[in-house]
Amino acid sequence: MKQIGDSTMPPELPPAEALNALVSIAIMRAEMLEDAHEPAQVGAWREVLQLETRLAEITSAASPPGGVARAGAVDAALKSRQFERASRLRQEYFEDAQLPKARREEISSMIKNYALARERQFPALAAKGALDAVLSQVSNWRAQMSEGRGIFPVAA
Amino acid sequence: MAILCNGPNFHPMNLDIEQLETQHPLLVATPIRYVEMARIALLRAKHASPTKAAVRCDDLSSAVTLTWDTSAMKTLPQAVDQIRVTEDAAEAIALAFVHTHAAWRIDRRCRRGEYADWLLRSPNGKRYAALEISGIADESASLMQTRLEEKSRQVGRSLAAPEKLAIVVGFAGVSIFVRTL
Numbered sequence: 613m614k615q616i617g618d619s620t621m622p623p624e625l626p627p628a629e630a631l632n633a634l635v636s637i638a639i640m641r642a643e644m645l646e647d648a649h650e651p652a653q654v655g656a657w658r659e660v661l662q663l664e665t666r667l668a669e670i671t672s673a674a675s676p677p678g679g680v681a682r683a684g685a686v687d688a689a690l691k692s693r694q695f696e697r698a699s700r701l702r703q704e705y706f707e708d709a710q711l712p713k714a715r716r717e718e719i720s721s722m723i724k725n726y727a728l729a730r731e732r733q734f735p736a737l738a739a740k741g742a743l744d745a746v747l748s749q750v751s752n753w754r755a756q757m758s759e760g761r762g763i764f765p766v767a768a
Numbered sequence: 769m770a771i772l773c774n775g776p777n778f779h780p781m782n783l784d785i786e787q788l789e790t791q792h793p794l795l796v797a798t799p800i801r802y803v804e805m806a807r808i809a810l811l812r813a814k815h816a817s818p819t820k821a822a823v824r825c826d827d828l829s830s831a832v833t834l835t836w837d838t839s840a841m842k843t844l845p846q847a848v849d850q851i852r853v854t855e856d857a858a859e860a861i862a863l864a865f866v867h868t869h870a871a872w873r874i875d876r877r878c879r880r881g882e883y884a885d886w887l888l889r890s891p892n893g894k895r896y897a898a899l900e901i902s903g904i905a906d907e908s909a910s911l912m913q914t915r916l917e918e919k920s921r922q923v924g925r926s927l928a929a930p931e932k933l934a935i936v937v938g939f940a941g942v943s944i945f946v947r948t949l
Binding site for chain 2 (some may be wrong): 629635636637644660675676679680683687688715718722
């Protein structure tokens with residue numbers, strides 16, 4: 613398999629095209645890991661999220677690439693288990709009047725479906741109204757672990 | 769993407785698979801070796817370069833000549849996912865077709881929820897099309913048509929771009945079925 617950053621990466625691509633190349637690679641990798649049910653898919657979707665949000669910043673919400681990037685960012689936030697981030701992105705993107713109605717409906721539907729699936733998965737927490745708080749703590753813990761502060765010390 | 773199947777633009781042509789990464793520079797960076805997958809799928813179906821491929825583009829019929837470097841692969845690799853080969857090789861041929869025919873290029877990959885594999889961009893950068901691709905290793909005309917209907921319905925749901933395109937590639941006889949929406 614070719615690797616990101618290897619000598620076959622086209623060096624002459626302008627920034628938007630380079631981001632398009634990187635997000636394409638990141639999506640392919642995340643979907644491969646998802647198909648293989650690998651836990652590493654969460655980190656791979658986090659990388660997709662970073663790239664999609666950067667693409668959303670440099671594209672118009674009304675343009676096809678802008679819509680793809682914004683929906684992709686929300687989807688990647690949910691797949692990397694960052695529900696609050698997904699909700700914040702929805703709010704941010706919805707403030708842009710140029711975002712088409714169909715994209716708004718799609719993004720709302722993604723978040724609603726994710727929330728319903730979460731409530732079905734943790735019915736007791738949902739009934740107590742503690743779902744957001746507990747899952748937020750778990751999400752923060754996961755993020756800390758993935759930043760390298762593992763349970764066991766790393767040998768120098 | 770009506771230009772693809774219309775009038776003077778739709779004529780017999782040569783699809784050189786080896787040019788794929790020049791046509792679509794983004795593919796150089798992806799983890800899938802599309803050109804190699806196309807060589808494997810064509811060799812597996814016992815084709816030799818050049819090979820004629822029948823094309824049905826909406827209501828028009830035509831043919832293209834597929835060429836590739838046969839010296840780069842003379843025997844089939846054993847450890848390959850045959851379904852993956854068919855799908856990736858179909859992507860290679862479909863992407864070569866859209867570029868050779870209309871000079872459209874890949875803008876980016878779409879996630880699965882977009883109901884399309886690729887977002888394409890026109891030569892002047894002002895138009896976009898959503899492209900959904902499928903491959904069939906041992907096709908019949910009816911199977912090709914059925915798959916094309918499925919893929920057309922799928923890409924028809926896509927919000928990625930106003931213009932939409934479904935392409936199905938069969939490898940037994942080599943055929944390319946295209947539907948523009």
